[in-house]
Amino acid sequence: QLSGNIDFLRRIYYYISKNIVSEVEEKEPYDIISEVISINFVDFNMDFNDNGKPHRCFKLIDTEDPDIILDMIQMHIVEVPRFKKILYNTDIEYIKKKKILSWIEFFTAKDLDKIKNKLKEVNNIMPKVINKYERFISSEDEMEVYNARDAFLYGQTLMLRREREEGLQEGREEGLEEGRREGRREEQLAIARSFKNAGIDIKIISENTGLSIEEVLKL
Structure with missing residues (x-):
């Protein structure tokens, strides 16, 4: 998502709900419904009125007992600007521990050729990702x-x-x-x-x- 604000959450709710509804026809059993994991990269900072965490995961929980979780739905918010600040002030060893940073670098790189080897070193899935990306842009x-x-x-x-x-x-x-x-x-x-x-x-x-x-x- 390139621009927006806190109201973007309502759009996420809409697409999660649409995903669930599209899986089941009338009179079909509900046990065929799959878990929904919504991953949202936003190129702006959400306003949650706190210290500005770059990644959040929301689930349905019991308000009186947070250990009880209905884990059929997950909503992940990844705030790219906050992650970029972390990324530009860290080293390769830290990126190896925090694999999500390699994804942020992949998505935001202005020249992928210059960082391909680094990405492959810090995250073992990156060779496959980069290969698929290069085949995509060649079509x-x-x-x-x-x-x-x-x-x-x-x-x-x-x-x-x-x-x-x-x-x-x-x-x-x-x-x-x-x-x-x-x-x-x-x-x-x-x-x-x-x-x-x-x-x-x-x-x-x-x-x-x-x-x-x-x-x-x-x-």
């Missing part, structure tokens, strides 16, 4: 889908920023709501065009942009 089809998704995320970030800026002026300027709708629609159209040019299914474009299938077909 033109997969990169087209990735770039389209990247364009969509960028558009969502712009929409969020614009909504915040406009929200500060709400009630002060006439026609603000109309301008917001027009701006949002222009961004939706731009994102949809990027998806369509990348060859993504029309129905998926419609679901992710809020445009109707007919509107997407006309682009």
